[in-house]
Amino acid sequence: MATSASTETTTETTIDPEQLKRSWLRPHTFLSGLLSGLTWLIALLACVPLFSLLYMLVVKGGSRLSPAVFTELPPAAFEAGGGFGNAIVGTGVMVGIAALLSVPIGILIAVYLSEFGKQTRIARVARFCIKTLTGMPSILAGVFAYAAVVLLTGGYSAPAGGIALSLLMLPTVVLTAEEALRMVPNAMREAAYGMGCTPTQVVLRVVLPTATAGTLTGVMLAVARASGETAPLLFTALFSDYWITQQGGFALMEPTASLAVLIYNYSGMPFDNQVELAWAASLVLVILVMIANAAGRLLSLRQVGMQR
């Protein structure tokens, strides 16, 4: 870095040591320093939104947080108190449905893509479709589920929301699982084949167990994403002010509450109580999403660690 002295003088055989010193008066050095300073400034500025957001969540959401918000139902317009217990349950149920659909299917597809049909044309086409699904706007998953499920079953329901969410989870599950399966050393496959295993046994007894951590990473990341999604639920699951368990049984085929839609509905309301609840629900939702994300990350560390 000290060689920022101009290059013309270096053609002489003797160099004045003074010239090699770094001087802020040289345009080179000055400009470089200025740009570095600006970079630091911008990088630090980029952190401001995150910290502002976290601060608001902790202050506004944290102040409203109490055991009651987890156990009570959403309040009516001018009512005080209330909570969003049913929304937490609803989010759990719908993400659960989505995971039940997308995780087994996604893993089996990943098995085909990485083990059985690596170079086949269908694998290439499927990979393209999955990557395209990754970029699909989440609202379109909702539009699709509305057309395919809500219109068919005749009403808003938890499964409709779950199906919409599963469309968003599937690409993440497939792509991370495929990556994890690829990281399994070939020697392990060869050993299993050498014992007379069928390809299925190799996959089920050797490859998948070895890749468990990496596969679960994808599942956790997908769950994290799905729990925060709002757009696909707006007109598939709608919202509900009641518990999903009614008259003893599960009212699955009824409109279902979710944290994300609750935040959306309450965010613009002119009532302080509702806005406070929206902040509290945001805090709960962000904590849930962060836990799922962190779990995914820890698992992925374990997967990499195994490879070393």
Place this chain on the structure above:
Amino acid sequence: MSDSRSDSRSDSRSESRSDSRSESRSDSTSDDGGAAGAPVAAPVARPPSAMERLSDRGFTGATRILTWGVVALAGYIVWEIGGHALPAIREYGTGFLTGTEWDANRQQFGILAQIWGTVYSSLLALLMAGFVGLTIAIFLTQGFLPRTLETTFRYIVELLAAVPSVVYGLWGIHVVIPLLRPVAEWLHAGFSWIPFFSTTLSGPGMFPAALVLAIMILPTVAAVSQDALTAVPHKMKEAVYGIGATRWEAIVKVIVPAASTSIFGAMVLGLGRALGETMALAMLVGNSNQITLSLFSPANTLAAALALNFPEAGRIETQALMYSAVVLLAITLIVNVIGAAIVARATKRLEA
């Protein structure tokens, strides 16, 4: 021990596995240590029984069918949305794309204002996120921070991607808009002759929406740009430093230009995310169909209009909304495919 090992080898030989996989398999014997460690009394390795072969057939078949299924699913999504849009496509044709009015009562539907809002907000967001994202990528790859801090900072930026968009919307309504309002007021008072500031911010509007959108796509842009910058060969960097360039001369004149194609790809992928983003825009953009350059007037986007109008739409309006969903699908699909292609090509070129 050695017996069982040779057994297992000869078995795998005699057991003709007709698929092409055997070609890629090397003949190393050193790796079946797990097999050799098993008790030797019973034959450890044996050819698969008929039952096992049958279940193998079933399992591989099932995975193949599911893989076909995901292709079919992609087609089904297009078919289902397109099918419901068909009546509207027949009814309104291409006039739908150029009309500016959305009136369910008079059954007048046009989405030019939404398309304009989608493109305008996304480009604004990309302008901000692109600049900041590239700066962060340079900051994190060109040795401004010690390694451990780099990882921490990267994690902070990635955290931005983990926050659900509806929470950004809430934050935008209660933090960003109140914060921007005095600034907008001042800009409007002093510079209202500039088209960007021709209206004042009366609540939701284009600029707060684009700002929040920029924060949301920042992690995408920053991450892909980082990959692009780290892919630049080390030799190049060393060569520039060797002839006495300052850090910034190296960055501006060599490293960034070398990675420019991938960085451009990163921008396009960020654009793809921005175009389809729904909730933050639905909450912040103001749901008003108008085409204006003003940064502070309310506007609308395709995705936001879907979210806002769908729940209360009648049959005819639903069809029109399906039509706009088709348009949104087409736009995001094209942008994403182009972005992915650019990134893939640039990576290949740098690796070569």
